[in-house]
Amino acid sequence: MTALGEIEQRILSELEEAWENNVCSLMNTVYDPSSSADLTEFCDASRSLYERGLVRVTMDMPGRSLELPESEERALLRSLESWFGALDEDGQWGYGEEHSAVDAPVPQLLATEEGHELAFQLLERRGYQWWTHGD
Numbered sequence: 583m584t585a586l587g588e589i590e591q592r593i594l595s596e597l598e599e600a601w602e603n604n605v606c607s608l609m610n611t612v613y614d615p616s617s618s619a620d621l622t623e624f625c626d627a628s629r630s631l632y633e634r635g636l637v638r639v640t641m642d643m644p645g646r647s648l649e650l651p652e653s654e655e656r657a658l659l660r661s662l663e664s665w666f667g668a669l670d671e672d673g674q675w676g677y678g679e680e681h682s683a684v685d686a687p688v689p690q691l692l693a694t695e696e697g698h699e700l701a702f703q704l705l706e707r708r709g710y711q712w713w714t715h716g717d
């Protein structure tokens with residue numbers, strides 16, 4: 583397996599403890615603050631992690647997660663950018679208007695066993711949220 587990029591590593595590390603997280607929360611964590619240019623990079627990194635078998639895509643619904651067939655996971659990933667709304671003045675992303683209802687299901691990334699193991703190794707090597715430490 584080729585080396586993971588920086589954003590792929592950040593996403594995986596954030597999935598280590600909880601195993602899953604919705605894409606807006608992940609986006610707002612791996613970039614702090616983020617810019618509109620970061621959206622494509624984040625979505626590409628999410629797609630790459632999926633293709634490597636390190637994450638799955640599920641829908642986060644009130645009180646549960648809904649697993650998707652592979653064809654729906656792939657379709658959702660192809661259109662992942664469309665789930666995001668406008669970037670606010672604090673550099674935080676939210677869901678687009680059509681996806682922002684309180685109980686609306688939203689996509690989340692779920693670490694696979696292999697992804698979780700790799701995330702643990704990353705955290706041991708690089709530390710928690712290493713990108714926020716400011717060198």
